[in-house]
Amino acid sequence: MSDTEPTLPADPQAYVEQVMAEIADEVRLRRASGDLPPKLERELDELFLAHSPVAGRGGDLGEALRMVDAATFIDPVVPVESERAAGAVVKKGMRSLLLWYVGWITHQMSQSSSAVSRALHIVDDRLGDLERQVEVQRIPGAKVVEFPALHRPDAWWVEPAVAAVAKAPGRVLHAACGDGWLVRRIDAAGGDAYGVDPRAHLVDAAELGILDLRGEGVAEHLRAVAAAGLGGVVLTGIVDGMGGGERTQLLTAIATRLAPGGALVVHSVSRDAWEAAGAPPEADLSPGRPLRADTWCRLLGDSGYEAVAQPGPGGEDFLVTAVRSSITTPYPPSER
Amino acid sequence: MAVHQFIPALNPHDATGTHTLKLRDALRAAGWRSEIFAEAIHDDLASQAYKHWMYPEHAAEGDVAIYQFTTSSAVAGYLAEQGLPLILDFHDFTAPEYFAGWEPRSVQRAAAAGEELALLAPQAVLGMAKSPFSERQLRRAGCRRTVVVPVLADYGRVTGAPDRRVAAELAALGERGGADILFVGRIVPSKAQHDLVKALWAYRRLYDARARLHLVGGTSSFEYAKALQGYVDDLGLAAAVRITGEVSDAALAAHFAAADVYLSLSAHEGFGVPLVEAMVAGVPVVTRGAGAVAETVSGAALVLAAADPAYIAAALHRACTDDRLRTALVAAGRRRAAELSGGAAAAPLVDAVAGAVAR
Known part of the structure; x- marks a missing residue:
């Protein structure tokens, strides 16, 4: 502590906001330097879960x-x-x-x-x-369906998706993150992103010391996220093949975990691309089929978002960017 | 005419117990007859209250009931049957999901509290909430008229004479160096003390290897408390985390006096009396903005969106080492605490009760 009496800021509120921004920068630097590897944070969570009673670990x-x-x-x-x-x-x-x-x-x-x-x-x-x-x-859960020509770092939708979440009011979740290329892009644009992917082998092969990637299902992951704990969510390759029930559960979970003002970005393929002969086999094995862009806007609009759809240049895919405009009651009874 | 209060359990050194006793005094000072009726009464307060089923012995024409809604209780059903004009003084309650997997009995009890709120809220002539967050809950439950009123707490207890023995013990720890981080609250899953331990671990790793965490408060969730202790031991933090159990007011004052920062990562708070106590005691506050917390601190704390250990560690570091920030937080905290704990704090409650009674 210094000997001189510190002066009070003229605008305390602005000063606290500035400090919070500096803290966010500090965290980004620390994460980038590998001082607190994401893997270590996950291990801390798992260590505590090991002490929880049986029901707390999923009910064996x-x-x-x-x-x-x-x-x-x-x-x-x-x-x-x-x-x-x-x-x-x-x-x-x-x-x-x-x-x-x-x-x-x-x-x-x-x-x-x-x-x-x-x-x-x-x-x-x-x-x-x-x-x-x-x-x-049983209806199987949807698989991650990635189209090599559309899910790539130089795709048209990547820049608008990154721009939509780079200034999000909190951490940004990308699912399915694969090896983390989009997480890296969001971080580089000033965001604080991490990724989740049920294809654990892809996550295991990624730069886990630098990127915060987790090999688990997105629904399972969201259950462990606190209410309003996320500033943004980007969904690519995971909603296209979902059945109605699974999609509703996912959107409900996201709505409760997104902070007010948070952004939800959905990249999806068109039905033509889904049905094309060159589509990945996972498309055939999925229980559902992609929604149209207008349907996404309607669905998200009814759930308290302001949503805008942007069609891809070749008509094969589209991007929906939605901002959460109202607060949803955390943990509705259906999730208890 | 009388305005009587009903409460599930009347306990000393308890936020709702203190509130109920202070409101009783304020109601009497305003000219009403006022007694307290409870399902359970602590021995130390046996002369201050009656069992709720003894109400008929005191009943009179025109009586009004204030129900201190804190948790599930037989009092709720009893009041519903009495048909008295009812004012709900709502203290919020922890939702069942926070206990899931830990305490089956608490899950049932919290679920029952939700049902009792749904039963009483539509009958109430007025709902008094402790925060806009809780007020929204009351409205969702069907309360037609609501108002936000202050908690009548004994905030002065944290600036009273500290317990000498505890103060000396804490001073000896302080001499070893490292920040003293304080949290006050029951050890239950919704208060997320395991996140505090995780944050301490990160803070020690990144910034201050000698930092300590003081967890003050009893527990009603023994499974969670056991898991917390195991977690502390596994992380090698047994010497750095002090779990005190319930303490006296003087010992609490000693803890606030020794604290460098107050850290709360509760997943749910309907108001957060200890946050205000920290501000009264001049301790900078770092907190997660869950439930009503952001409304309670109202800009006088570093409020984090989630319990992310990297963010919390960075925020703790700033709050402990940045003199300008500390000064700003303490000054803002004292201003905010004065707003919430002013000498006339009971007046809005008495006015609200008078308004409801007059209708």
């Missing part, structure tokens, strides 16, 4: 039942070791005196726990049956 019922079984028996014979010589004698005496009472209570508790455990095993068996039946009728 089998593991939970094993824990219930292990905890079902309550031992009424308490340990009597003591650091003091007389302590063990006193404890042993108390144990002998109270064992008839404690034993009676613990016997009932053990019986009660055993009954609960048996009921849970029955539930587990029936759930297993149900899961097998549901699996037969």
